[in-house]
Amino acid sequence: MSWKQVDEKFWEENRASKVDSVLDTVQGIIDQVKNDGDKALIELTKKFDKIDLKSVAVTREEIEAAYEKVDQNLVDELEESAYRIQRFHEMQVPPDLWTREVEPGITLGVKSTPYVRVGCYIPGGRASYPSTALMCAIPARVAGVDEIICCTPAPINPITLVALDIAGVDEIYKVGGAQAIAAMALGTESIEPVQKIVGPGNVFVTGAKTILRKKVEIDFPAGPSEIGVLADSSAVVPYVASDLIAQAEHDPSSACLLITDDKELPDKIWAEMEKMIDAAPRKEIILKALNNSGYILVDDMDLGIETMNEVAPEHLSIQTRDPLDTLSKVTNAGSIFIGPYTPVAAGDYASGTNHVLPTAGHAAVASGLNVAHFRKTSTVQWLTKQGLATLAPTIETIATAEGLHAHCESVKVRKPYDE
Secondary structure (H helix, E strand, C coil): CCCCECCHHHHHHHHCCCHHHHHHHHHHHHHHHHHHCHHHHHHHHHHHHCCCCCCCECCHHHHHHHHHHCCHHHHHHHHHHHHHHHHHHHCCCCCCEEEEEEECCEEEEEEEEECCEEEEECCCCCCCCHHHHHHHHHHHHHHCCCEEEEECCCCCCHHHHHHHHHCCCCEEECCCHHHHHHHHHHCCCCCCCCCEEECCCCHHHHHHHHHHHHCCEECCCCCCCEEEEEECCCCCHHHHHHHHHHHHCCCCCCEEEEEECCCCHHHHHHHHHHHHHHHCCCHHHHHHHHCCCEEEECCCHHHHHHHHHHHCCCEEEEECCCHHHHHHHCCCCCEEEECCCCCHHHHHHCCCCCCCCCCCCHHHCCCCCCHHHHEEEEEEEEECHHHHHHHHHHHHHHHHHCCCHHHHHHHHCCCCCCC
């Protein structure tokens, strides 16, 4: 295998959503859950996960038992990570209500209200993701959500159970895949429906979120992990190589893209990557992911930045001589990592920024998970007689032009508001 030169077309086709190919299967799963509730969840768990469940809910006793199986040092570090995630997301919380008198008698504002009940999906399967449990649930708690539930495939790793408990999740269910999304959206005997579902997942999970969006709000498509690196000749080769390998080890469908104006850099990085791959425990996964990966050579970094903006990567690492200048020109990226001492893993686990991010180009139109995803806003207006008198000519003139007589009359009926 070699590190291959690619173009934008390769990347676009490679990262194109595969969701459409599974929608028929997903719809069948949704229908089964809708019709049979918990029975369907148990049958589908046996079919897909080869696990026989007696019930789908996780008990408090199971959570306490999980703590006994997890090293105390790991528990401490999960709590440290949780603290940093909470600290960062607390900076995002808007006021519950703000108002401003913009003209005499005209007061405008915004009321922000948290959702009452949200669902978090935490992937399982090839690996456990306690960090994702923290990333999904803590912002919801910070936002003021009353009830936070979580679905994750059986068997649930004890580390994930501990993380969910640390994050303050109220209900945990041993359900994965499209059936978990259906259960949270539609409800079953054991699981009450939620208002919104967040969290990453495979094409079946994403497909279910897509189909059920008419029933429940979702965050955004969040599929296999990806990284884009903008690097010039100043980049530290081992550091770049290690970040690329780190993303590749997530999943065979993960992808890595290097964009550079240095013709020698790709070969230097590949030579370093080969050493790391040989020593990597997840070598097989990394090699498959690198089939989806490659590098693009550009004439200059401005063109490189423009190209990366079109790619809109989930993670963007900036390794250039003037990283702040590069940053100022970036418009599309899920999360951005600046300079040689900022590995993407810092955002995954410890800095406090959220690692649940839009993938496959969706960073061009969507933001990573944040407090705003768990709140909705209502605009507020409050007029005095003086304020209505100021606005009346505009309202009456435009309403009349649109032929909406009652709109105009709803203002005139309030006269004499100008006294």
